[in-house]
Amino acid sequence: VPKVPITVAIGDGIGPEIMSQTLRVLEAAGAALAPEFIEVGEAVYRAGNSSGIGPEAWESLKRTRVLLKAPITTPLGGGYKSLNVTLRKTLGLYANVRPCRSLHPAVATRHPDLDVVIIRENEEDLYAGIEHQQTPDVVQCLKLVSRSGCEKIVRFAFEYARRHGRRRITCMTKDNIMKLTDGLFHRVFMEIGRQYPDIAQDHQIIDIGAARLADTPERYDVVVTMNLYGDIISDIVAQLTGSVGLAGSSNVGDQGALFEAIHGSAPDIAGQNIANPSGLLQAAVLMLGHLGQHEVAARIHNAWLCALEDGLHTADIYRAGTSRTKVSTTEFADAVIARL
Amino acid sequence: VPKVPITVAIGDGIGPEIMSQTLRVLEAAGAALAPEFIEVGEAVYRAGNSSGIGPEAWESLKRTRVLLKAPITTPLGGGYKSLNVTLRKTLGLYANVRPCRSLHPAVATRHPDLDVVIIRENEEDLYAGIEHQQTPDVVQCLKLVSRSGCEKIVRFAFEYARRHGRRRITCMTKDNIMKLTDGLFHRVFMEIGRQYPDIAQDHQIIDIGAARLADTPERYDVVVTMNLYGDIISDIVAQLTGSVGLAGSSNVGDQGALFEAIHGSAPDIAGQNIANPSGLLQAAVLMLGHLGQHEVAARIHNAWLCALEDGLHTADIYRAGTSRTKVSTTEFADAVIARL
Ligand SMILES: CC(C)[C@H](C(=O)O)[C@@H](O)C(=O)O
Ligand SMILES: CC(C)[C@H](C(=O)O)[C@@H](O)C(=O)O
Numbered sequence: 001v002p003k004v005p006i007t008v009a010i011g012d013g014i015g016p017e018i019m020s021q022t023l024r025v026l027e028a029a030g031a032a033l034a035p036e037f038i039e040v041g042e043a044v045y046r047a048g049n050s051s052g053i054g055p056e057a058w059e060s061l062k063r064t065r066v067l068l069k070a071p072i073t074t075p076l077g078g079g080y081k082s083l084n085v086t087l088r089k090t091l092g093l094y095a096n097v098r099p100c101r102s103l104h105p106a107v108a109t110r111h112p113d114l115d116v117v118i119i120r121e122n123e124e125d126l127y128a129g130i131e132h133q134q135t136p137d138v139v140q141c142l143k144l145v146s147r148s149g150c151e152k153i154v155r156f157a158f159e160y161a162r163r164h165g166r167r168r169i170t171c172m173t174k175d176n177i178m179k180l181t182d183g184l185f186h187r188v189f190m191e192i193g194r195q196y197p198d199i200a201q202d203h204q205i206i207d208i209g210a211a212r213l214a215d216t217p218e219r220y221d222v223v224v225t226m227n228l229y230g231d232i233i234s235d236i237v238a239q240l241t242g243s244v245g246l247a248g249s250s251n252v253g254d255q256g257a258l259f260e261a262i263h264g265s266a267p268d269i270a271g272q273n274i275a276n277p278s279g280l281l282q283a284a285v286l287m288l289g290h291l292g293q294h295e296v297a298a299r300i301h302n303a304w305l306c307a308l309e310d311g312l313h314t315a316d317i318y319r320a321g322t323s324r325t326k327v328s329t330t331e332f333a334d335a336v337i338a339r340l
Numbered sequence: 341v342p343k344v345p346i347t348v349a350i351g352d353g354i355g356p357e358i359m360s361q362t363l364r365v366l367e368a369a370g371a372a373l374a375p376e377f378i379e380v381g382e383a384v385y386r387a388g389n390s391s392g393i394g395p396e397a398w399e400s401l402k403r404t405r406v407l408l409k410a411p412i413t414t415p416l417g418g419g420y421k422s423l424n425v426t427l428r429k430t431l432g433l434y435a436n437v438r439p440c441r442s443l444h445p446a447v448a449t450r451h452p453d454l455d456v457v458i459i460r461e462n463e464e465d466l467y468a469g470i471e472h473q474q475t476p477d478v479v480q481c482l483k484l485v486s487r488s489g490c491e492k493i494v495r496f497a498f499e500y501a502r503r504h505g506r507r508r509i510t511c512m513t514k515d516n517i518m519k520l521t522d523g524l525f526h527r528v529f530m531e532i533g534r535q536y537p538d539i540a541q542d543h544q545i546i547d548i549g550a551a552r553l554a555d556t557p558e559r560y561d562v563v564v565t566m567n568l569y570g571d572i573i574s575d576i577v578a579q580l581t582g583s584v585g586l587a588g589s590s591n592v593g594d595q596g597a598l599f600e601a602i603h604g605s606a607p608d609i610a611g612q613n614i615a616n617p618s619g620l621l622q623a624a625v626l627m628l629g630h631l632g633q634h635e636v637a638a639r640i641h642n643a644w645l646c647a648l649e650d651g652l653h654t655a656d657i658y659r660a661g662t663s664r665t666k667v668s669t670t671e672f673a674d675a676v677i678a679r680l
Contacts (some may be wrong), residue, residue, distance in 0.1 A: 074516055082517055110450060127481060131520035134484075139520040141483040143466060148477055174568070176414055177422055180471035180479040207571045208604065211579035216553035229515070232546045232572065239551035264548065 003034040004291055009059045012042040013265025014275035019070040021277045021333035022284050028337045031288060031296045036060045041072040045080050052083035061091065065256035068085035068287055070280060084127060087121050089329040092253035094121040094149065095156045097286075098234040099248075100217075100241050100261055106308040107242040108322040113218040116237050119151040120137040120163055120230025121161060121185075127227045144180040145226070154335075156252075157224035158196045168200040168221040169193075172209040173230055186224055206233075213237060238262055243316040245275070248282030250290065257290050273328045275316040278304065281336070303339035306333065310339075316327025343374035351410025353400065353605025354615035359410040363615045363623050369643075369675045371628060371636045376400045381412035385420050392423035401431065405596035408627055410620060411605035425469060426576045428462050433591035433598055435496045436460040437602075437626075440557075440575040440581050446648040447582040448662040456577050459500060461493040461525075461572025462591055463508040467567045475652040485521040485566070490528040497564035498536045508540040509533075512549040512569055517671050525566055553577060563579040578602055583613070583656040588622030590630065597622040597630050613668045618644065620623035621676070641680035647672065650679075655674040 010019040038057035045052045052074065061067060070084050087093070097119055105110030117166060128183055130142040134147050154171075161169055171189040173182035184205055193201045204212070213220055214236050223233065238247035244263045251258040261279025267273055288297035308317075311324025312335045319327045327335065350359040366373060378397035385392045385441050392414065399409060400531055412423050427433070437459055444452030470482040492510075513522035526543055530662050533541045544552070549566055553560055563573065578587035584603045591598040601619025609615055621644055628637035630658040648657075651664025652675045659665045667675065 116381040138486045141521045146478045181481045207575040211575035214576045235547040235551035236554045
């Protein structure tokens with residue numbers, strides 16, 4: 001099988017640890033991949049490039065159109081642009097797909113039947129990053145929403161639901177306050193929804209929607225929402241499966257795709273070999289699916305599930321009672337490899 | 341005791357039902373109040389006033405400076421302005437205080453030790469309601485944040501914590517993306533925090549903060565945050581105590597105060613006499629405290645707790661097992677009155 005070139009960013013904080021273990025698993029499973037490593041993130045920022053990414057990295061991305069990315073640390077303070085946002089916008093990755101599923105009884109959770117996919121608009125909203133100092137006292141940020149952007153993500157969500165046999169899509173916005181912007185998203189949802197009579201549809205205001213999602217996530221199927229709301233509710237739902245460290249995500253567009261864990265770079269636990277590599281491993285599984293390597297994807301997914309079912313748990317999901325052994329990052333990867 | 345004039349808005353949807361029962365309890369408890377009723381909300385909107393409030397209502401508010409308000413329905417679509425936002429801004433109610441506390445074992449909850457106060461900035465952020473159509477395809481909404489606004493709410497939060505013997509304040513923003521706006525809020529939090537060394541302080545990015553709050557709310561004490569984030573997380577935390585229908589809130593400023601339930605007008609169950617009047621009743625208790633009528637406030641609060649402990653539960657909190665009798669809105673009010 002010819003190896004498919006992919007771009008790999010090992011990230012900051014816990015990034016390098018979880019990436020090296022993820023790559024070990026991919027290799028052991030026989031994934032047909034030829035990784036090209038790029039340098040992005042903290043080191044690049046610190047070297048004076050405020051975008052966190054240089055021309056060689058862009059070259060690689062142009063070639064491969066596929067990025068497997070560990071979490072990045074953007075230094076706080078003005079001047080530094082979020083690399084995540086730059087990548088999503090430059091590559092036109094308009095859909096951020098975050099499947100969250102409980103692994104009961106393998107991983108302890110209060111919500112054994114949770115199985116929700118958050119589909120998050122990924123290019124617009126407050127993430128446009130347009131901020132100004134208006135007066136010495138007042139700053140502002142622009143929330144931008146386009147009809148074409150809403151149409152793309154809403155249509156994507158309905159097509160995703162059909163393709164994956166999902167029954168219901170819930171749209172969440174705050175259009176009782178933001179009638180033009182959130183109102184547009186909601187209206188487009190209703191318009192396009194008419195073309196999908198096979199899929200049940202409803203709308204909830206984001207405050208009460210997030211509350212119900214946090215309380216009884218098992219009642220939801222697919223949720224489609226705007227960028228910032230999607231950011232918040234996807235962390236919530238992933239956490240309720242047992243840990244925000246379990247979920248991978250795909251960022252997809254017409255010109256490429258980016259796969260990443262949904263958690264951050266967790267600098268507080270970096271270098272300790274205790275982070276959970278599952279989120280990035282799940283991102284890699286989504287990537288293999290995207291590349292058509294379904295068999296390897298399934299093999300890794302199953303080995304991962306077996307390791308979790310055998311009670312081999314990193315600290316974030318370790319619970320006396322359900323777990324058997326508290327394992328390190330590398331031990332967990334060993335366990336997955338042993339079960340391939 | 342001279343009766344204190346207050347303004348009362350009976351609201352839309354379930355508003356009239358829960359307000360009439362709340363007023364019955366207040367009267368039976370001997371609260372020294374002289375309610376002035378104003379007409380606001382749906383009927384006023386429908387009559388062609390796009391603000392939902394007329395000059396007579398403003399007159400009453402100017403006189404009393406205290407409003408007890410049931411939820412309002414703002415018609416969807418352009419043109420109608422949110423009455424909630426108008427009231428908060430016109431009356432300068434910069435702090436929205438939402439105490440959420442589990443009533444275990446009286447009310448079933450997965451989080452028996454939950455006791456969190458959300459302090460929400462109440463005048464700025466995307467709630468400024470400044471929206472434009474930029475091009476045929478693009479709409480925008482302006483997020484506005486002022487240093488003076490941040491200082492007011494952050495100082496309020498620290499003073500509140502001191503006054504109520506609270507130990508820790510967590511600030512939540514998304515300043516890894518919105519460096520100017522959310523960054524300002526975070527920076528002001530750190531600056532003012534230095535003057536309160538007796539109170540523990542930390543900051544969390546809103547996505548992971550909301551996830552942890554939804555997962556383990558018992559780890560939080562006071563949370564101070566921006567308007568929209570506060571809207572979302574206060575519904576989440578209230579819901580985790582057992583129902584979003586249990587929590588009252590105070591909106592306070594230098595020129596007046598507004599007390600309301602945190603839930604909406606729930607038109608789907610309006611007129612059925614099944615809504616939980618607890619949120620509005622708790623708002624009334626907060627109002628009595630504000631007016632210095634502490635004894636009556638405590639009496640109502642205790643009677644309310646007793647009714648809940650006796651297992652008399654409206655449909656939203658009724659659970660076979662913990663609950664004894666499913667009661668209607670009026671029956672619940674009767675039960676509170678019987679226990680005064
Ligand atoms: C790191 C940050 C820019 C990013 C976001 O807000 O989108 C992250 O939280 C995520 O959800 O992928
Ligand atoms: C009704 C709505 C305008 C309001 C808000 O968003 O503030 C409500 O959700 C609340 O939390 O009080």
